[in-house]
Amino acid sequence: MPNKDLxxxxxxxxxxxxxxRLNIWGYIFLLPFTIVFIVFQLIPLVNTIYNSFFENYxxxxxxxxxxxxxxxxxxxxxxxxxxxxxxGNTMIMWILGFIPQIVLSLLLxxxxxxxxxxxxxxxxxxxxxxxxxxxxASAFAMLFFTMFDITGPVNSLLVKxxxxxxxxxxxxxxxxxRGLVAFMNCLMWFGNTTILLMAGMLGIPVDIFxxxxxxxxxxxxxxxxxxxxxxxxxxxYVMVTSLIGGLQMFxxxxxxxxxxxxxxxxxxxxxxxxxxxxxxKNYGLAGALSxxxxxxxxxxxxxxxxxxxxxxxxxxxx
Amino acid sequence: MKSMxxxxxxxxxxxxxxxxxxxxxxxxxxxxxxxAATTEAAATEAASTEAAADTEAAADTEAAAETEAAAETEAAAETxxxxxxxxxxxVWNEEFKSRVTDHYPGYEEVDATHGxxxxxxxVWTITPSTDNAYxxxxxxxxxxxxxxxxxxxxxxxxxxxxxxxxxxxxxxNVAMKLSDLGITDADLSDQYQYTKDVVTDANGDLRGASWQxxxxxxxxxxEIAKAVIGSDDPADVQxxxxxxxxxxxxxxxMADAGYYMxxxxxxxxxxxxxxxxxxxxxxxxxxxxxxxxxxxDATKVQVDAGQTSASAxxxxxxxxxxxxxxxxxxxVFCYFGPAWFFxxxxxxxxxxxxxxxxxxxxxxGPQGHFWGGTWICAxxxxxxxxxxxxxxxxxxxxxxxxxxxxxxxxxxxxxxxVLADLASSEDGNIALLGGQNPYAVLAEGAxxxxxxxxxxxxxxxxxxxxxxxxxxxxxAGSYEDALAQFNSAIVEKYPELTTD
Numbered sequence: 067m068p069n070k071d072l073x074x075x076x077x078x079x080x081x082x083x084x085x086x087r088l089n090i091w092g093y094i095f096l097l098p099f100t101i102v103f104i105v106f107q108l109i110p111l112v113n114t115i116y117n118s119f120f121e122n123y124x125x126x127x128x129x130x131x132x133x134x135x136x137x138x139x140x141x142x143x144x145x146x147x148x149x150x151x152x153x154g155n156t157m158i159m160w161i162l163g164f165i166p167q168i169v170l171s172l173l174l175x176x177x178x179x180x181x182x183x184x185x186x187x188x189x190x191x192x193x194x195x196x197x198x199x200x201x202x203a204s205a206f207a208m209l210f211f212t213m214f215d216i217t218g219p220v221n222s223l224l225v226k227x228x229x230x231x232x233x234x235x236x237x238x239x240x241x242x243x244r245g246l247v248a249f250m251n252c253l254m255w256f257g258n259t260t261i262l263l264m265a266g267m268l269g270i271p272v273d274i275f276x277x278x279x280x281x282x283x284x285x286x287x288x289x290x291x292x293x294x295x296x297x298x299x300x301x302x303y304v305m306v307t308s309l310i311g312g313l314q315m316f317x318x319x320x321x322x323x324x325x326x327x328x329x330x331x332x333x334x335x336x337x338x339x340x341x342x343x344x345x346x347k348n349y350g351l352a353g354a355l356s357x358x359x360x361x362x363x364x365x366x367x368x369x370x371x372x373x374x375x376x377x378x379x380x381x382x383x384x
Numbered sequence: 385m386k387s388m389x390x391x392x393x394x395x396x397x398x399x400x401x402x403x404x405x406x407x408x409x410x411x412x413x414x415x416x417x418x419x420a421a422t423t424e425a426a427a428t429e430a431a432s433t434e435a436a437a438d439t440e441a442a443a444d445t446e447a448a449a450e451t452e453a454a455a456e457t458e459a460a461a462e463t464x465x466x467x468x469x470x471x472x473x474x475v476w477n478e479e480f481k482s483r484v485t486d487h488y489p490g491y492e493e494v495d496a497t498h499g500x501x502x503x504x505x506x507v508w509t510i511t512p513s514t515d516n517a518y519x520x521x522x523x524x525x526x527x528x529x530x531x532x533x534x535x536x537x538x539x540x541x542x543x544x545x546x547x548x549x550x551x552x553x554x555x556x557n558v559a560m561k562l563s564d565l566g567i568t569d570a571d572l573s574d575q576y577q578y579t580k581d582v583v584t585d586a587n588g589d590l591r592g593a594s595w596q597x598x599x600x601x602x603x604x605x606x607e608i609a610k611a612v613i614g615s616d617d618p619a620d621v622q623x624x625x626x627x628x629x630x631x632x633x634x635x636x637x638m639a640d641a642g643y644y645m646x647x648x649x650x651x652x653x654x655x656x657x658x659x660x661x662x663x664x665x666x667x668x669x670x671x672x673x674x675x676x677x678x679x680x681d682a683t684k685v686q687v688d689a690g691q692t693s694a695s696a697x698x699x700x701x702x703x704x705x706x707x708x709x710x711x712x713x714x715x716v717f718c719y720f721g722p723a724w725f726f727x728x729x730x731x732x733x734x735x736x737x738x739x740x741x742x743x744x745x746x747x748x749g750p751q752g753h754f755w756g757g758t759w760i761c762a763x764x765x766x767x768x769x770x771x772x773x774x775x776x777x778x779x780x781x782x783x784x785x786x787x788x789x790x791x792x793x794x795x796x797x798x799x800x801x802v803l804a805d806l807a808s809s810e811d812g813n814i815a816l817l818g819g820q821n822p823y824a825v826l827a828e829g830a831x832x833x834x835x836x837x838x839x840x841x842x843x844x845x846x847x848x849x850x851x852x853x854x855x856x857x858x859x860a861g862s863y864e865d866a867l868a869q870f871n872s873a874i875v876e877k878y879p880e881l882t883t884d
Contacts, residue, residue: 125880126840127523127556148872216695217702217712233713235695238858324697325515326851329860331869342876345516345844351879 118353123346131350139354148339149355153362155244155327156335159319160312162248163255168304170252171259176289178260179267196257203254207321210250211237237323240332247319247333254318255311259304266300267293302374306367313363316341468534468767471506474525474541476518479728480758481508483595486792487785488778504771519547526551526558530765539766540775543592543759545582545835546843551761552583552591553840559583559591559761565773567593571781574799578833583759591761593780595789597798598757599829600654600722602749603730605738606818607709608717609745612641618820622747625718628682631750635691638717647706647716648696649683649857650850655720656682657846658753663839670845670874670883672867680853680863687857694858698850707731709738722755723796723826732816742818748825754833787811796826803827841878848873 118139122132143149174195177183185191198206213220214236221233236242270293278288294301316337319327325341327334336359343352475481484506485493492500499506511521522541529538541559543551552559562572572580572590576597583592602625606616613624613634625631635645646652656679664670687694693713696702706716707730721729732739760779762772778785786797790806794814797803806812807823814820839845852870855861861869871883 123879124523125878126550127527127553127558130880146872212701215701216693217705235858238695238855238860240860328851328855329858330855330865332860342873345877346879348876348879 114353114356116353117349118357120350120353122350123348125346135350139350140358142351143354143358149336149358151331152334152336152339155332156313156315159244159247159251159315159333159335160309162244163251164308164312166248167252167256167259167308170256171263174256174260175263175267176293178264180285192257192261195260198254199258201254203317204321206250206254207318210246211322214242214246238329240329243323243329243333247315247322250318250322251312251315255308259308262304263297263300266297269300270296298374302371305370305374309366309370310363313337313359313366467504467770468537468539469504470535471501471504471539471768471771472509472537473506474509474511474518474522474538474763476511476513476542478510479724480542480760481510483779483789483793483795484775487788488775501771504768513544519550522551522558526763527556529558529763532765534767537765537767538763539768539772541761541763543583543761544843545598545754545757545759545838546846547840548582548592548759549838549840552585554585554587554589558764560764560766560769561589561591562593562762562776563589565762565769565776567773567776571777574781574783574801576798576800576830576833578754578830578835579757579759579798581835582757582838583761592759593776594757594759594798595780595786595795596722596724596757597796597803597826597830598722598724598754599796599826599833600720600725600753600755601822601825601829602718602747603721603725603817604718604745604747605716606743606745607738608638608641608643608715612637612643612717616745616818618745618747621745622749625747625750628678628750632682632685635686636689639689639691642714644693644706644712644714644716645686645691646718646720647693647703647712648698648700649687649692649694649854650698651692651718651720652683653679653846653850654755655749655751655753658755658833659751660837663837663842664845665839665841665881668881670841670871670881676849680856683853684857684863694854697854704729704731707737707739709743718749720749720753720755722757723794723822724756726814726816727794730816739816742815744817746817746820746822746825748829752829752832754829790823796823796830800827803830841874841881844877845874848877 117132119134119136120132121130121135121138123130177185178188178192212218215221216233216235216237220236224230225233234242236246274292274296275288278292283291314337315335319333319335320338320341323333325338327338336355340352340355340359343355473480484491485499488501490501491506494500497508497510499508509521511518513519525532525538526541532538541551543559550556569590572593575593579594579597580590582594584590602621604616604621609616609621613621615621623630624634631645638645656675657673660673660675662671662673664673683692686692693702702712705712706719709715719725719730726732726739726744730739730744731737734740738744760776762769762776766772780786780798783799783802786799786802787805789795790797790802791811794816803823804827807821807827810821812821812823814822849870852866852873855869856863856866874881874883
């Protein structure tokens with residue numbers, strides 16, 4: 067046996083076989099991704115972490131730092147108390163948008179994939195529900211800002227229909243502003259989620275549904291007992307990506323509130339807060355905030371994964 | 385083991401997803417700023433096309449004057465022959481560009497952002513001030529300007545009073561001393577002292593000049609004045625707004641009659657903030673002046689009594705509805721503003737506006753104040769010093785040019801003799817003020833403006849304070865909450881400052 071192995075090694079070294087010669091192409095094809103990843107993601111990531119340990123900003127046109135401050139930036143962020151507030155805002159607005167979004171998407175995708183409904187114009191509706199996602203978020207936010215302005219069309223419509231006596235100032239009300247942000251996010255992303263869930267549902271073997279049909283299961287039972295459990299991997303994926311997207315929520319509330327997060331910074335998200343530090347090019351604090359965000363995202367994703375995916379993991383490993 | 389592997393893979397995936405956004409956070413920020421900038425630039429461009437139409441009409445009548453100017457151009461071109469071929473000008477709106485187009489002898493417009501003076505190409509770079517974009521742009525360009533390629537060197541940049549000190553700082557040295565350009569004190573002797581104070585550095589060197597004197601007053605709606613006060617004569621209106629007590633009484637009358645006293649909560653801000661007893665920042669600490677607090681208290685009362693709107697931001701749609709009758713929630717009695725406000729903000733080019741029908745009047749108001757103004761600075765490192773010198777001299781000291789600016793654009797110019805001249809002549813009568821001549825009032829105000837309370841943090845402090853207090857006025861939080869929001873916003877913007 068050892069003799070034979072040695073022999074093989076010897077021959078390959080002298081004359082590479084076809085597979086070995088082709089292997090090099092594998093690495094060449096990997097190269098573009100690796101380079102892009104290193105230049106645009108790995109280096110900035112390491113740089114951000116490195117920057118977070120320094121005091122480094124512009125005071126007017128004068129550079130302050132970089133001075134090494136250890137964990138000083140993190141301490142400043144943690145003790146300020148603002149961080150938890152903006153984290154809370156972000157999560158509230160994400161949940162407000164995500165719950166209707168997932169309900170709507172589940173409903174739509176189960177209708178679209180249900181063969182017994184024989185829905186007509188499916189392709190048209192699928193396109194239509196995806197359309198809001200194609201509009202640039204900032205344009206969408208600008209549109210809503212104009213529409214819901216105190217002198218905007220929504221107010222004049224409501225007043226003319228005698229639903230309200232006085233124009234309602236949407237952007238000075240906490241609930242209305244957060245609600246609008248959540249509504250816009252929901253509107254923009256439910257189409258995308260529907261498509262993802264449909265892909266998941268179409269992946270469930272049809273014979274299971276047929277068997278359930280033969281056994282006399284009601285559509286509700288089919289949904290809760292078959293579709294939903296088998297959809298779990300996709301649901302976890304949707305949850306995690308949406309959570310990460312939600313934590314990075316920026317463009318919609320930024321444009322809608324003119325970067326201020328009004329009223330009283332109750333619609334200011336973590337990334338908007340990060341953006342505030344870029345006014346003075348405060349790479350230290352902004353870096354520390356980014357690192358904290360990375361940690362928060364990792365923890366939350368892990369929690370979501372644990373809660374929704376544990377059973378499945380256990381089942382498979384068993 | 386298998387679950388271990390999966391967990392590891394998961395962690396790796398999350399780390400990667402995290403890295404995506406660690407890099408993206410700042411990215412998204414800058415890209416959205418650019419978007420906002422582009423949108424606004426587009427808007428300004430649209431506005432400028434209208435303005436251009438006006439300009440053309442005026443240009444025709446002034447054709448004779450231009451032939452005269454042509455001779456001068458040649459002279460200018462000669463002096464500039466050994467200098468740069470491109471004159472780069474950094475601005476935040478169309479104002480200076482239209483002033484140069486209309487009044488600088490020999491300037492030919494090529495398109496919206498390009499022009500020609502002799503054989504020098506003039507390139508205008510317009511970066512809106514929103515979100516500090518204009519200053520960020522200057523901050524990247526100016527420090528390395530001397531080493532930039534000849535054609536991309538910034539030659540002229542403009543600054544506002546709120547942040548002028550940042551750029552005329554002697555240590556920073558991004559704006560040239562006017563004395564190095566060859567401009568003497570004698571050249572500027574006719575200018576108001578405050579316009580020089582704004583751009584004087586700690587060593588007493590002058591590093592900029594302005595064509596405007598921006599003392600401001602109260603601009604009132606004549607119709608409403610007749611209806612509520614009983615007269616639209618400036619003296620009678622002045623009596624009704626002579627100090628803050630009578631102003632507040634009049635505001636109550638306006639609300640009873642169904643009008644807003646001012647369009648928005650921030651309208652009176654400048655009047656208070658110009659009359660403070662100390663600068664915003666003292667020894668690295670932000671201090672709320674008693675007069676600023678007085679603004680908060682007075683405005684809260686007015687908002688609660690329905691005398692002004694808590695949601696109308698300065699320059700916003702709701703705020704601007706007061707320039708027309710019957711368009712906003714309520715019609716607006718008065719705005720506070722200097723002379724540039726007349727022509728630049730009040731929609732006088734729209735036939736439906738009150739301004740186009742001469743429906744405004746002008747008086748001093750409860751307290752004297754100033755607002756804004758634009759200073760021309762020569763960028764250190766410019767390769768067109770003689771042309772820059774000529775532009776600064778022509779635009780800020782040439783009396784004919786200044787008089788033209790005043791009569792054509794209703795601007796209050798930075799020349800004591802031209803203002804005195806206008807105050808006593810029919811040339812100073814302004815159509816949108818119903819033919820009233822405001823120059824005596826403006827000139828008197830300009831003498832009194834006191835710039836000693838200026839700090840380099842004024843723009844950030846003024847903006848953030850108004851934004852934070854808006855929440856208090858609208859009832860979203862208490863004064864203490866709003867103050868806390870202001871404090872955290874200031875520390876974000878200026879990490880070197882402390883607050884209470």
